[in-house]
């Protein structure tokens with residue numbers, strides 16, 4: 419975990435201009451309106467000054483080598499937090515992954531079978547894309563069982579959820595329970611008969627091209643009848659002033675979600691900002707948004723970032739786990755990160 423500090427070379431901005439005031443002068447406004455705008459601008463400045471540096475920041479040039487990290491109040495360079503690590507994705511890499519997975523043959527590193535998405539959903543709106551790929555029978559029975567046992571061994575607890583930067587449990591937005599599995603150490607790459615979880619992790623490394631030092635610890639989730647996880651985004655914004663975000667949840671550029679059980683009724687994973695494709699769903703009763711039915715062994719893969727700006731969340735990636743009507747639903751999250759996991763940097767000695 420990088421110590422919080424100011425980015426070197428970043429100085430307080432020299433010249434201030436308040437856009438609201440400049441604009442107010444250029445149009446004809448009443449004295450009252452002008453006074454209101456000036457007052458609002460002064461309030462904003464005072465509020466910013468009251469908060470400690472760097473609550474007020476200049477807009478810097480943005481380009482591929484100088485990422486902007488923005489949680490709404492601070493702006494820092496990624497490598498200040500991630501100790502010079504290279505980002506996983508540069509602009510364009512996300513769409514390149516989509517093309518590779520949909521147009522090329524990706525082979526299972528274990529048994530050599532072709533790993534092909536069985537269902538492809540692709541939306542492009544306002545030049546910003548979102549896609550989700552479903553891989554049926556991605557994990558075999560042994561792998562599914564191993565993940566379930568690993569979850570049981572850790573123990574399922576009321577899932578924690580971040581609420582304005584602090585961890586809170588018993589959140590009404592998430593009633594399910596979950597278990598974070600231990601870190602996966604670097605594994606030997608040769609044996610095809612590795613342990614089942616190892617096989618699964620290698621397959622995810624193969625399809626995504628993202629190796630395990632950029633994986634978060636896997637999280638097994640469990641929902642009993644009536645339990646749900648309301649709409650949320652898996653990736654929290656980067657920031658240096660909320661240290662918890664740096665360790666968990668920041669820069670989850672991809673979600674690989676493996677269903678560990680079939681669910682008879684309910685329990686769908688639904689994307690409430692992505693319209694459904696009428697051609698895919700012939701059932702008129704279904705909500706008109708993209709959703710997936712849990713099927714044991716099926717992997718669902720979707721990006722949480724923007725292709726042209728992988729440091730920024732893609733709003734279309736918002737999703738929810740709808741309430742399970744009957745039976746118990748299990749799944750496993752494997753989040754793939756824009757920088758090596760901070761905990762891994764520390765425990766594997768990957769930091770500088």
Ligand SMILES: O=C(O)CCC(=O)C(=O)O
Pocket residue numbers: 639647652675685686687688737738739740749751
């Ligand atoms: O259970 C699901 O379908 C999705 C789970 C999820 O969104 C999460 O754990 O972040």
Ligand SMILES: [Fe+2]
Pocket residue numbers: 650651652737
């Ligand atoms: Fe999620």
